[in-house]
Amino acid sequence: MKVSYYPGCSLHSTALEYDESTQEVCQILDIDLNELNDWNCCGASSAHSTDEILAIELPLRNLVTAEEAGMDLVVPCAACFQRLKVAEKHIIEEKEPAIETSYQGKVPVKHLLDFFSEEENLKVIKEKVKKPLSGLKAVCYYGCLIVRPPEITDAIDHENPQAMDELLTLLGAETYPWSYKTDCCGGGLLLSRTDIIIQLSGKLLQMAEESGANCIVTACPVCQVNLDTRQAEISKNLGKEVHFPVFYFTELLGLALGSEEVGQWLERHIADPSDLLKSKNLL
Amino acid sequence: MQSESVIVPDHTWLAEVGKSSGENASDCYQCLKCSSGCPVTFAMDYLPHQIIHMIRMGLKDEVLKSSSIWLCTSCETCTTRCPNNIDIAKIMDAMRMTSIKSGLKVGEKRVPIFHNTFLSSIKSKGKVYELGMIGKYTLKSGDAVSKLKSGSLFDEAKLGWQMFKKGKLKLFPKKIKGRKEIKRLFKKTGEEA
Numbered sequence: 438m439k440v441s442y443y444p445g446c447s448l449h450s451t452a453l454e455y456d457e458s459t460q461e462v463c464q465i466l467d468i469d470l471n472e473l474n475d476w477n478c479c480g481a482s483s484a485h486s487t488d489e490i491l492a493i494e495l496p497l498r499n500l501v502t503a504e505e506a507g508m509d510l511v512v513p514c515a516a517c518f519q520r521l522k523v524a525e526k527h528i529i530e531e532k533e534p535a536i537e538t539s540y541q542g543k544v545p546v547k548h549l550l551d552f553f554s555e556e557e558n559l560k561v562i563k564e565k566v567k568k569p570l571s572g573l574k575a576v577c578y579y580g581c582l583i584v585r586p587p588e589i590t591d592a593i594d595h596e597n598p599q600a601m602d603e604l605l606t607l608l609g610a611e612t613y614p615w616s617y618k619t620d621c622c623g624g625g626l627l628l629s630r631t632d633i634i635i636q637l638s639g640k641l642l643q644m645a646e647e648s649g650a651n652c653i654v655t656a657c658p659v660c661q662v663n664l665d666t667r668q669a670e671i672s673k674n675l676g677k678e679v680h681f682p683v684f685y686f687t688e689l690l691g692l693a694l695g696s697e698e699v700g701q702w703l704e705r706h707i708a709d710p711s712d713l714l715k716s717k718n719l720l
Numbered sequence: 721m722q723s724e725s726v727i728v729p730d731h732t733w734l735a736e737v738g739k740s741s742g743e744n745a746s747d748c749y750q751c752l753k754c755s756s757g758c759p760v761t762f763a764m765d766y767l768p769h770q771i772i773h774m775i776r777m778g779l780k781d782e783v784l785k786s787s788s789i790w791l792c793t794s795c796e797t798c799t800t801r802c803p804n805n806i807d808i809a810k811i812m813d814a815m816r817m818t819s820i821k822s823g824l825k826v827g828e829k830r831v832p833i834f835h836n837t838f839l840s841s842i843k844s845k846g847k848v849y850e851l852g853m854i855g856k857y858t859l860k861s862g863d864a865v866s867k868l869k870s871g872s873l874f875d876e877a878k879l880g881w882q883m884f885k886k887g888k889l890k891l892f893p894k895k896i897k898g899r900k901e902i903k904r905l906f907k908k909t910g911e912e913a
Contacts, residue, residue, distance in 0.1 A: 446848040451888045475897045477846040482794050483835035484842075486816045490909040495842070498901065533742060585796035586807075595800060621759040621795035628857055629830040630791065631872075633763055666879060670872075705886045707879070 440552070441508045441544070442470040443499055445517035445658070446478050452514075452658030454702035458687035459513055459549060465694045466561050470511070473502050479520040482625040493536055496524040501540050513549040513687070515657035516624075519582035521546050522589045548583050548590075550656045550686060554600040559607060567695030569609025572717030575689075576615045576650040577601040578641065580660040584619055595619070601656060601686055608693040615648040617641055622663040631670070638663045639671040642681050651713055652682040654689060661685055666707045682710030692719060730778030737775050741814035745775045747804040754798035754808050764788040765827065768798050768808055775811070781824060789815040790828035833861045843906050846896030851889050854880070 448456035463470045480495035500521060503510040512518040526532070529542040552558065579601060584592040592598060596619065602612040622641060623634035641664060645653045655661040665683040672679045683706070692699045692714070699720065703711055714720035738744055748769070755767040766774065766788045774783050783789065789812055798808040819826060826832055837857040841848050858864045867873035883889045896902070 446850075449894065450848075450850050450890055451883065453887055477896050477898065477902055478842045478848050480842065481838070483838040485794070485813055487820065487832075487835050487839065488817065488909045489813070491839075491905065494905045494909065495902075498898070498905070581793075581795040581797070586800045586809075619797075621793050621797070623759075624793045624795065625834075626791070626793060626831070628854065628863075629834040629861070630763070630828075633760060633791065636762065637759055666883070669879075670875065705888060707882060707886075 438467070439469040439471060439508050441473050441503045441506045441510045443473045443476055443503070443510055443512045443517060443521070445512070445514040447514055447658035447662075451662050452685075454705040455513055455658055455661070455685045455687060457698065458685060458691045458696075458702050461696050461698050462553075462687050462690045462694060465565060465691075465696065466558065468558075471506065471508065473499055473506070473510070476502065479517045481516050481520065485520070485523075490534060490536065492520070493524045493527050496520045497528065497536065497538055497540060500524055500528075500542075500544075500546070501538065503544050503546075504540055504542075506544075508544065509552075510544055510546045511549055511552045512546065513656075513658070515548065515580055515582040516659055518546070518548045519585075519590060522591075526589055548656070550579075550583065550600050550604070553690070554604055559604070562604075562690070562694070563607055566608060566693050568693055568719065570605070570689060570693050570717075570719065571609050572719065573605075573610040573652060573689070573713075574613055574650045575605055575610050575652050575654045575684075576613050576645045576648055577605065577618060577686075578645075578653050578655050578660060578664075579618050580655065580657045581619060581621050581624065583656060601654060604686065605654060605689065608689060610689065613648045613650045615644060615650070617644050622660045624659055624663075627659070627663060631667075634663050634667055635670050635674050638667055639674060639679075642668070642671060642679050643675070646679075646681060652684055652710065654684050654686050656686050668708050680708055682706070682708060682713050684710060727777055727779070729776070731776070733778045733780045734776055737811065737814060737818075740818060741807075741811045743807050743811050743814075745772050745806065745811065747806050748772045748776070749804065751803060753801050753803060757797040757801050758792075759795060759797070760791045760793060763791050768792075768812075771815070772806070772808065772811070783815060784819040784822050784824050785827050787827035789819060790826070790831040830861045830863065833857060836860075839906075841893075843903065844895075844899070845893050846899050846902045847894055849890075849893035851884075851891065852893060854889075 485492035584595040623637040
């Protein structure tokens, strides 16, 4: 199977292991990822906060390229995914302000999690599982922009999404119910209001721990960075030690599919998850 | 809010907001669902439903100078849950744009400085160059000084160094080939980042 791939800026920097694990998993599953030619940044929240035309034009340039390539467009970053969907619907539904473009909305835009959750991909994944993830008790954290607003994302159940729970269950992990699946981590306030990130991500980490889970699994580079890299400050703020593994779902997919590269991805985490995996004989 | 003074509603601004956001704030019946689900209310000066009500009352300066419009993370919970289908997050976007254009004192100056440095990275390279952006933001926002005073600058630098060692912050920027095209887009929109 051949698809176009839009990694987005984060996957080439702060979320390098998300990119590496995605590439590896696709190779194992015989999915041919074709990185979009000369792609540009989607503009993220900075564009839509400051200029409504720029907020459409930046992702639209990538959609035009994807349409020329003619393959489904797969997007691992939740923020990029949502901005691309906003641009797609803006053009297809002829919203105001009108923007001139050759784009016709011919190629579907899919978040990576939804792509792997398609029936034929799940079937191949099931056949190729080499190392079931027994002992992993995960809370699935979908975050905001994979699901909201559903008119844009086409999410099936935006208040209680299931795709990641189903995928991890298929891989042999146990998923725990919790009420924070789609609560905000603080997103783009990362640099400007770190104190808000500490509050929001701190609460998510606390609630994950309280649920009885031993790890959080994410599908967004912004969520993972906020949850993984701020645990020292969160510990200070809460007055207790917080050390909680935060995985990308693709890392666990790679682990279950028997990839040899898992250690290299996990070394990039700030909160080292290797002790947990070793204790469950998974590493 | 101005509990002592009498507010005479002025609806002219409501129509302007309707135009700039494409949303009708007067559809709101103040059910508070937006404020109940909003994750950032603890840090805001006005809650989302209050912002909507203030727009209806014509309290333009108060809204445009509020911190709330900048602290909104665009998580879209309010938009998704509003029973009257008001895209509240889109109104927040429109308020941010109007706030910048108004020349009024910004309620949360670090957030627009962040957006500005983020966009200037895209404008010149087509992509975000994290290390450059962080440096530029830290200097422009005055965070270098305030974080030095609070002692958190050391923690930030330590985290940055850790991420750099782990290959997560690149020393040199990557640039796309179609930079001219990107510059044209910025010119077209009048966004001078």
